[in-house]
Amino acid sequence: xxxxxxxxxxxxxxxxxxxxxxxxxxxxxxxxxxxxxxxxxxxxxxxxxxxxxxxxxxxxxxxxxxxxxxxxxxxxxxxxxxxxxxxxxxxxxxxxxxxxxxxxxxxxxxxxxxxxxxxxxxxxxxxxxxxxxxxx
Numbered sequence: 001x002x003x004x005x006x007x008x009x010x011x012x013x014x015x016x017x018x019x020x021x022x023x024x025x026x027x028x029x030x031x032x033x034x035x036x037x038x039x040x041x042x043x044x045x046x047x048x049x050x051x052x053x054x055x056x057x058x059x060x061x062x063x064x065x066x067x068x069x070x071x072x073x074x075x076x077x078x079x080x081x082x083x084x085x086x087x088x089x090x091x092x093x094x095x096x097x098x099x100x101x102x103x104x105x106x107x108x109x110x111x112x113x114x115x116x117x118x119x120x121x122x123x124x125x126x127x128x129x130x131x132x133x134x135x136x
Contacts, residue, residue: 063133072124078104079123085116091123 060066078100079091086094088111095104107127117123125131 061132064130068124068130072120072129075104075107075124076120079120081120084119087116088113091117 078098
């Protein structure tokens with residue numbers, strides 16, 4: 001929304017920006033207004049976590065570590081399937097469009113220049129990540 005739009009003035013724009021600044025900077029919930037925070041899981045409910053209880057659902061594929069699975073998954077979140085085949089510049093641009101954190105952009109900058117990547121597994125292997133062993 002542009003500043004000073006028809007809906008409200010610049011003072012309201014600034015107030016709204018100040019309300020969400022902590023959320024944007026920290027990457028987690030703000031403590032400014034407690035009623036806006038998500039409620040924790042109940043006693044009889046599983047916790048909402050990336051890796052609940054330290055184990056991934058379905059286990060870790062052979063050839064990968066839990067950190068490989070999490071890292072590859074996070075990378076996939078910002079690249080998506082529609083970008084392939086792609087070179088390093090295209091991958092960096094896509095991740096930047098998706099507001100990827102700096103650590104993801106740094107990973108992509110380490111990729112060799114002039115190479116075309118066919119899929120996420122190709123990118124992950126070039127970054128030094130593990131590869132799954134075929135199961136069949």
